[in-house]
Amino acid sequence: MKTGYASFRAVQRIGLATIGGAVLGIVILGISTAVAQKQGTATDKKKESTYAALAEAPEKARQRKNPFEGDPQAMAAGGKLFQQHCVECHGEKAGGTKKGPSLLHEEVRQATPGALFWVLTNGVVRRGMPVWSKLPEQQRWQIVAFLHSLKPESLDSHSGSDER
Amino acid sequence: MQLSRNKEYSNREADERASNFEIDPADIFWLDFYCSFFSFAGLLFISAAGAGEPLHRDLQPLPRRARQPRCGIFSTFGTQRDGNDFHAFWTEFEYGATAWWTTELYLDGQTTFNESTVFTGFRLENRFRLLQREHLINPVLYVEYEQITGADKILKEIEGHDGESDLADSNAALRKEHKHELEFKLLLSSNFKGWNVAVNPIVTKNLLPSEPWEFAYAIGTSRPLMLKASPNRCNFCLENFVAGVEMYGGLGDVQSAGLHDTSHYLAPTVAWNLPSDWTLHLSSGFGLNQNSHRLLLRWGISHEFSGFGEAVRRLFGGQP
Numbered sequence: 001m002k003t004g005y006a007s008f009r010a011v012q013r014i015g016l017a018t019i020g021g022a023v024l025g026i027v028i029l030g031i032s033t034a035v036a037q038k039q040g041t042a043t044d045k046k047k048e049s050t051y052a053a054l055a056e057a058p059e060k061a062r063q064r065k066n067p068f069e070g071d072p073q074a075m076a077a078g079g080k081l082f083q084q085h086c087v088e089c090h091g092e093k094a095g096g097t098k099k100g101p102s103l104l105h106e107e108v109r110q111a112t113p114g115a116l117f118w119v120l121t122n123g124v125v126r127r128g129m130p131v132w133s134k135l136p137e138q139q140r141w142q143i144v145a146f147l148h149s150l151k152p153e154s155l156d157s158h159s160g161s162d163e164r
Numbered sequence: 165m166q167l168s169r170n171k172e173y174s175n176r177e178a179d180e181r182a183s184n185f186e187i188d189p190a191d192i193f194w195l196d197f198y199c200s201f202f203s204f205a206g207l208l209f210i211s212a213a214g215a216g217e218p219l220h221r222d223l224q225p226l227p228r229r230a231r232q233p234r235c236g237i238f239s240t241f242g243t244q245r246d247g248n249d250f251h252a253f254w255t256e257f258e259y260g261a262t263a264w265w266t267t268e269l270y271l272d273g274q275t276t277f278n279e280s281t282v283f284t285g286f287r288l289e290n291r292f293r294l295l296q297r298e299h300l301i302n303p304v305l306y307v308e309y310e311q312i313t314g315a316d317k318i319l320k321e322i323e324g325h326d327g328e329s330d331l332a333d334s335n336a337a338l339r340k341e342h343k344h345e346l347e348f349k350l351l352l353s354s355n356f357k358g359w360n361v362a363v364n365p366i367v368t369k370n371l372l373p374s375e376p377w378e379f380a381y382a383i384g385t386s387r388p389l390m391l392k393a394s395p396n397r398c399n400f401c402l403e404n405f406v407a408g409v410e411m412y413g414g415l416g417d418v419q420s421a422g423l424h425d426t427s428h429y430l431a432p433t434v435a436w437n438l439p440s441d442w443t444l445h446l447s448s449g450f451g452l453n454q455n456s457h458r459l460l461l462r463w464g465i466s467h468e469f470s471g472f473g474e475a476v477r478r479l480f481g482g483q484p
Contacts, residue, residue, distance in 0.1 A: 076396075077393040079395075131293075138393075
């Protein structure tokens with residue numbers, strides 16, 4: 001009987017520890033919500049800022065050429081990487097979601113490969129766009145190749161289609 | 165008389181079990197239930213809020229995606245001279261509150277062979293990216309609070325004068341020590357031509373005033389086996405595998421800093437990132453001196469949950 005009680009006490013302590021963890025989680029929830037609200041109140045502003053980041057790319061970075069320019073294999077690989085890492089924010093068809101802007105937008109299409117690569121590498125951390133520098137450079141260029149492969153026709157048919 | 169003696173023995177055994185904090189196999193179900201339920205509840209609350217992207221973990225191959233929690237189960241098998249080998253395990257729940265802040269909860273436990281299975285405490289860590297953009301060296305501040313017992317054997321870090329002999333005692337003896345510690349790390353990492361190089365200076369303080377500040381380090385490098393991605397979705401493509409090597413150990417404490425009476429490990433590592441968002445980790449740490457365990461074999465599996473935050477938000481009637 002007492003052995004059972006001892007085991008119960010053990011489990012009870014585990015329960016208390018996990019309750020503590022849950023309480024801490026709730027505290028984090030509060031802080032996280034506050035930060036999220038601050039960040040998420042102006043989605044349009046966020047999108048504008050993300051596009052503005054393209055203009056912030058230094059001239060030297062902007063002039064860099066994509067080593068995979070026009071390479072269909074690289075575009076396909078970039079599409080795969082886009083599905084793995086980018087769709088969560090930018091949508092299945094790159095048309096944008098509440099979390100991230102459309103990549104079919106004119107400013108993205110007009111951006112040089114170097115500018116897109118620079119934004120991918122540096123992110124726009126304050127606006128929620130992460131730094132993707134841990135993806136190998138080649139893979140970032142493959143994503144850039146994919147983004148540039150999105151045709152104006154797909155812009156017409158897809159623009160805003162991911163907006164929920 | 166015999167009955168009374170049996171009863172006395174039974175009571176003594178029960179008390180001993182209570183003090184040893186042992187868990188009967190029958191209670192494993194409840195252990196799992198408690199851990200899973202409350203951890204899931206905590207995760208649910210955390211995931212219901214927040215925007216942005218978690219930070220990148222040092223030495224970890226791929227970045228996290230926005231608002232995606234990650235759960236993982238990890239374990240360390242360790243050999244023990246003058247004692248029983250052990251299998252320590254921990255569960256991780258990670259969530260990126262913003263693009264520059266990641267928070268994580270750990271629940272630790274261990275089984276020492278021929279002894280017992282014990283829950284050894286929890287840790288709460290936060291990581292803050294200090295610079296907005298990519299630089300040659302990218303610092304991330306890591307702050308962890310841990311409430312664990314001396315029986316904790318996950319050996320995520322080796323600190324101060326930690327050594328193999330510290331863990332040679334029985335679980336019953338080790339668990340009498342309670343640690344409330346703060347740990348600070350500066351995760352310095354650099355990416356160059358596909359290589360990731362990370363250096364982590366570590367400082368730890370047991371919150372007891374009598375305990376000194378302890379120092380430690382971890383360094384490592386890793387690289388995907390293929391830098392270019394293949395056009396097809398595949399599990400066994402070389403780009404999904406990241407191999408590397410880590411070295412970690414203690415650097416003494418504020419009263420006796422240095423390498424004497426410290427332990428150090430060299431560990432080849434490999435990670436396999438599956439397109440289905442599962443990642444397998446494997447690392448075999450070899451002790452480099454007599455104070456070290458001969459072998460610390462680590463493995464783990466983790467999963468990122470796509471769209472989890474959105475699903476929870478919808479569940480509570482929020483806007484997707």
